[in-house]
Amino acid sequence: MSGCSKCGRSPFYTRRYSGEVLCEDCFRVSIVEKTRRTMTKHRMVARGDRVAVAVSGGKDSLALLTVLHGLREWHGAEIVAVSVDEGVAGYRDEAIAHARKVASSLGVEHSVVSYEALFGFTLDRALDWKGKRETSSCSFCGVFRRRAIDEAASQAGATVVATAHNLDDYVQTFVMNLLHGDVGRMGWLDPDYEGAGFPARRVKPFMEIYEEEIALFAHRSGIPFQSVSCPYMHEGLRSEVRDYLNEMEAKHPGMKNVLYNSALDVISRYGDREKPSVPCATCGGPSSAGLCSVCRMKELLKHQVNYTA
Ligand code: SF4
Ligand code: ZN
DSSP states (O other): OOTTTTTTOOOOOEEETEEEEHHHHHHHHHHHHHHHHHHHHTTOOOOTEEEEEOOOOOOHHHHHHHHHHHTHHOOOEEEEEEEOOOOOOTOOOOOOOOHHHHHHHHHOEEEEEHHOOOHOHHHHHHHHHHTOOOHHHHHHHHHHHHHHHHHHHHHTSSEEEEEEHHHHHHHHHHHHHHHHHHHGGGGGGGGTOOTTSSSEEOOOTTSSOOOHHHHHHHTTTOOOOOOOOTTTTOOOOHHHHHHHHHHHHHHHHTHHHHHHHHHHHHHHHOOOOOOOOEEEEOOEESSSSOOOOHHHHHHHHHTSTTTOO
């Protein structure tokens, strides 16, 4: 293998889809530069914004916090970190400890909101109540997670919420929406969606970077992160889609990039977007049909024993 395509030093990573061979320093710089380009292209952050980075304690979110903090002079926004404690005994505590450690080493303000304080139950308890209902644990939990992140961002006075979704997450969601016949939900994937009805604009600065590159970046940057998965993680179709896309990428390097661009094209042409436009009749949160998904899920829980909040 020849030397780094940029500086000639010893090779560290080969970006198969572009043919670039990079040394470790140039690889790390390329991740920061890609993030910067994505942020510029979609005007994600403006000078004077207060950006809440949603940190779970996993590699992607802590890498995002590190990169956005490193770019602070360039974007001119203030960076804070917010975490959600879903209430999963023996799992989230460790992740939050990592988040706390990284935030404090960067000198970034960090706050934590919990399901228990916001909704009156822990995830452990709610899933117990939920029993064997049709909704998967992650679909159920995700509804409350999104609301909790909005709440944390609003408590932190943020104007923007940054999440660490990467290109793999993005194309998987796109394909899953197609497979579920949920074309109406694709408007949510629009990177330029301003998020009317939400307390803060949502941005995904890693959305053009492959997951494996972010993992490598986090690992080589010495970022401590939690690698154990949530015990309730049930990905079902998503893991099949992930395996399929990884297989396609291995056979045809660059295929995920092509799919990403196709997704953007489809989304930009798709006019009839199901985006929240009416405040929820119960809680005032964003909804598309008068009752938001959080309140709908709470209704579902009320039919179970012991839940009164
Ligand atoms: Fe919730 Fe699923 Fe994440 Fe666990 S893996 S915290 S259930 S969304
Ligand atoms: Zn509501």
